[in-house]
Amino acid sequence: MSFPKGLIAPELAAEFPGLRLHWTELEARVGTSPRDVRRRLRDLSDRVAGAGVVAMRTQPIPHAYRAFYRQVGLDPDAARIPSEEAAVRRLLQGRFGSRDMLQDALLIALVETGVPVWALDARRVEVDSLGIRAATSGERVGSSREGLSLPAGQLVVADASRVHASLFGEPAPDHAPGPGEQRIVLYAVAVEGVPAIHVEEALWVCTDLLEAG
Amino acid sequence: MLLEYQSSTRIGSPPEQDERAARRTLRAQIAKLERDLSEAFVTAYPMGGLDAEPTRSCAAPRLLDLGELERVRDDLAARVRSARATISERADRQAANRVQLERMLLEPGRYRFVRISNRDIGEPGCGVWQVRPRLGLIGMLMGWWQVKLSSGCPLATGRGAAAAD
Numbered sequence: 001m002s003f004p005k006g007l008i009a010p011e012l013a014a015e016f017p018g019l020r021l022h023w024t025e026l027e028a029r030v031g032t033s034p035r036d037v038r039r040r041l042r043d044l045s046d047r048v049a050g051a052g053v054v055a056m057r058t059q060p061i062p063h064a065y066r067a068f069y070r071q072v073g074l075d076p077d078a079a080r081i082p083s084e085e086a087a088v089r090r091l092l093q094g095r096f097g098s099r100d101m102l103q104d105a106l107l108i109a110l111v112e113t114g115v116p117v118w119a120l121d122a123r124r125v126e127v128d129s130l131g132i133r134a135a136t137s138g139e140r141v142g143s144s145r146e147g148l149s150l151p152a153g154q155l156v157v158a159d160a161s162r163v164h165a166s167l168f169g170e171p172a173p174d175h176a177p178g179p180g181e182q183r184i185v186l187y188a189v190a191v192e193g194v195p196a197i198h199v200e201e202a203l204w205v206c207t208d209l210l211e212a213g
Numbered sequence: 214m215l216l217e218y219q220s221s222t223r224i225g226s227p228p229e230q231d232e233r234a235a236r237r238t239l240r241a242q243i244a245k246l247e248r249d250l251s252e253a254f255v256t257a258y259p260m261g262g263l264d265a266e267p268t269r270s271c272a273a274p275r276l277l278d279l280g281e282l283e284r285v286r287d288d289l290a291a292r293v294r295s296a297r298a299t300i301s302e303r304a305d306r307q308a309a310n311r312v313q314l315e316r317m318l319l320e321p322g323r324y325r326f327v328r329i330s331n332r333d334i335g336e337p338g339c340g341v342w343q344v345r346p347r348l349g350l351i352g353m354l355m356g357w358w359q360v361k362l363s364s365g366c367p368l369a370t371g372r373g374a375a376a377a378d
């Protein structure tokens with residue numbers, strides 16, 4: 001299964017040839033997770049141990065994200081990459097707790113593949129122009145006036161008319177899917193060193209769980 | 214916006230190509246240093262970990278210019294150097310402790326009451342090697358010394374709680 005590719009601004013594509021965004025759109029019901037999804041989270045919890053989390057940063061995919069974080073001015077020891085953040089949270093809380101069907105699907109995909117996936121309310125997204133670019137002066141995250149104001153040049157996930165999230169950040173609250181049945185857009189961000197098959201697997205795992213749920 | 218990307222600079226002019234090549238080289242160096250630092254982190258972990266670096270404020274992700282990339286590279290290089298120095302220093306200390314433990318085992322009388330923990334010699338567990346007199350006071354007076362290894366990690370619940378069970 002192959003997923004559509006988002007647009008990468010030319011100046012970014014020239015600097016980071018491996019940077020890419022893949023997305024997919026689907027109908028999903030956001031609610032309490034069924035028992036088998038909660039069991040899958042428990043099984044994943046059992047697979048994450050302290051020694052593995054310490055050594056995680058030497059594995060190819062976490063390393064690729066950590067290197068990219070450094071290259072765009074982030075310190076992955078201060079702002080952890082998504083897979084490390086999830087693993088550390090698991091160690092602190094003792095398990096991967098279930099939140100809702102959507103968040104559980106995103107977490108399972110992240111832990112199984114190392115590739116982060118985020119979800120947007122499809123009504124807020126123009127998928128044809130969804131991609132990664134630098135913010136322009138005066139732009140805000142989300143559609144509301146209270147949205148976080150962005151400095152010019154900050155890398156964001158956006159479409160032709162709106163900024164949905166900072167790159168690697170959570171989507172604006174007013175662009176995130178709410179509870180109930182709706183159309184949602186899932187997107188995954190990959191960097192150089194992350195094989196395409198992992199990105200596809202991450203989106204496929206989410207799609208599979210959400211469509212089955 | 215996304216559909217209207219038109220760079221005002223002339224793409225492909227020689228100085229810009231040179232600068233882009235320089236940025237690419239710096240990014241490759243940053244990726245390599247990040248790998249080196251990660252490996253140092255994993256190596257140092259059983260030795261007590263690396264010293265905590267001062268956490269810088271988390272900036273927003275953006276395209277860094279040449280100077281900023283150089284600063285990131287230099288900062289990483291300094292951290293890798295410091296991490297390797299720490300590992301080397303701890304490895305030397307552990308080697309010295311292992312030698313001293315061997316000497317303690319050969320001639321316990323010369324190392325009275327000296328304690329070396331498993332951690333001091335880079336071994337897992339909570340055991341402690343200690344030179345103690347055989348038969349307490351009598352051993353002290355007679356010069357009967359021996360090396361004893363403690364039984365291991367303390368009970369998670371503590372001795373009192375275990376006894377109460």
